[in-house]
Amino acid sequence: MRGFAGKRRRVLIIVENLPSPFDRRVWQEANTLRDAGYQVSIICPTGKGYEKRYEVIDDIHIYRHPLPVEADGALGYAFEYGAALFWEFTLAWRVLLTRGFDIIHACNPPDLIFLVGGFFKLFGKKFVFDHHDINPELYEAKFGRRDFFYKLMVFFERLTFRTADVSIATNESYRRIAIERGGMDPDKVFVVRSGPKLDRLRILPPVPALKKGRKYLVGYVGVMGKQEGIDYLLRAARYIIQDKSRQDVHFGIVGGGTELDNLKAYAEELGIADYVTFTGRVPDQELLEMLNTADVCVNPDVANDMNDKSTMNKIMEYMALGKPIVQFDLTEGRFSAQEASLYAARNDEIDMAAKIMQLLDNQDLRQKMGEIGRARVVNELEWKYQVPVLLAAYEALDLRRPIPASQASGK
Structure with a gap:
């Protein structure tokens, strides 16, 4: 030029x-x-x-x-x-x-x-x-x-x-x-x-070992910070595992940040540490293995002015890999995912848990939402556009x- x-x-x-x-x-x-x-x-x-x-x-x-x-x-x-x-x-x-x-x-x-x-x-x-x-x-x-x-x-x-x-x-x-x-x-x-580049976000075969012997895996990738709402996700996991007696679900949380150690301790406090894998920051291959293995991907970003107005890369990555999503109902999150996501009431971990279980129990809905998200990235949101x-x-x-x-x- x-x-x-x-x-x-x-x-x-x-x-x-x-x-x-x-x-x-x-x-x-x-x-x-x-x-x-x-x-x-x-x-x-x-x-x-x-x-x-x-x-x-x-x-x-x-x-x-x-x-x-x-x-x-x-x-x-x-x-x-x-x-x-x-x-x-x-x-x-x-x-x-x-x-x-x-x-x-x-x-x-x-x-x-x-x-x-x-x-x-x-x-x-x-x-x-x-x-x-x-x-x-x-x-x-x-x-x-x-x-x-x-x-x-x-x-x-x-x-x-x-x-x-x-x-x-x-x-x-x-x-x-x-x-x-x-x-x-x-x-x-x-x-x-x-927008993601699809040559990086490759669809790979799942890695069953990441489910730790359980039927389902719920995946998350992002920063371990206060406004990312991982504490909401952990409380949703506790509700699913303990209140709803679902021992068939594992949670894979990928990413590093200042809150990582605190979140690990919080999972111990909630009594769900055996059901949660914290990977810390990992190479792309390990990130892709976790997300490709996940049955549902989540975005628990706290509902506040910042997150409501921000577009989160994780949403695009989930969609690029054809994964159905559960997130709180935020303006830009809804614009990005549209029908590829279910939307929980803002900052309501019980409703988030309910939406996660709804998807885990409906394979056809998971497949349909994943296809919608993937098509939106391929046809509208990929980096080339x-x-x-x-x-x-x-x-x-x-x-x-x-x-x-x-x-x-x-x-």
Whole structure:
């Protein structure tokens, strides 16, 4: 791809919360831009299995930096974000002086990377904001209050949108926030959904050993955090196993995070530890084996403002593998899954348990819902349908005329 007076366009992607290529959305975006002719560099943290400080994968240059232990509490976050900003500035200069860049593509959280983007805009660089999480709502979900720090999050968010030449939203809810709360020009906000790539999410034969000798497996993949609602899932499991005397169901929970040890202890406290497998963070092959073996997949995300407006990658992954879903009734979750899911009353673990049992006891319904979900991904939501919108967002950096609103939405 040529631009900027005929030179090859050079993109620097900055992401703080996950290493590349582990962060699937970021890696898909990077590969898409590379395939379109862009020169791509990435700044990201190190992580388990991604300890190299510098490496080149598929012609994408990755610069990794250390971070403090994952934050928990205001002081911890301040320390983590301060360290990240130091490394992002340092490595951005390194990239500028070696490979160069014309565009900074910032992926939140947090909403502080605009400080890096805004600084380099002084030197004529463009700034693209890739809106992964709504941080004010994330703060409220974690700490349960709208205090000074919540208002600070809103302030940083607005400064991020003010700095951005173009913003990429993951769904229509996020697009409205960019326009209404962020004050962005609607013609500069593009919806690029986190559609899965089917060459990664492969349908494989089930692995019966993962059921631990039981008839059914209920699967979950995601972060082990407070707002992910795993405690609701564990209480639903306790109701199924103890109150309903269902010893034929096992639960496979895949993912790592700050709450993993607490959740293992909670399963012990509820008396269901023998019925739950916590894998921690695992390679793709083990994740795929668990999900392909599952009879039902679940999304127990807590009903709050953040989760209601957010599109969860796990839903797309379940659908790509043809799995029926049970989740709480949330706006974007319902938009993504539609008839591929049953919807429990918000934050009601008993109703979630009832919906899980309804599916376990009805093989025909499970098959029908799985087929609906798979077809929706194949025909509408797969990553290939998002590629034209992502590239249109980048073209908007150069075009002097406004982009019609009809092109700014990836439906």
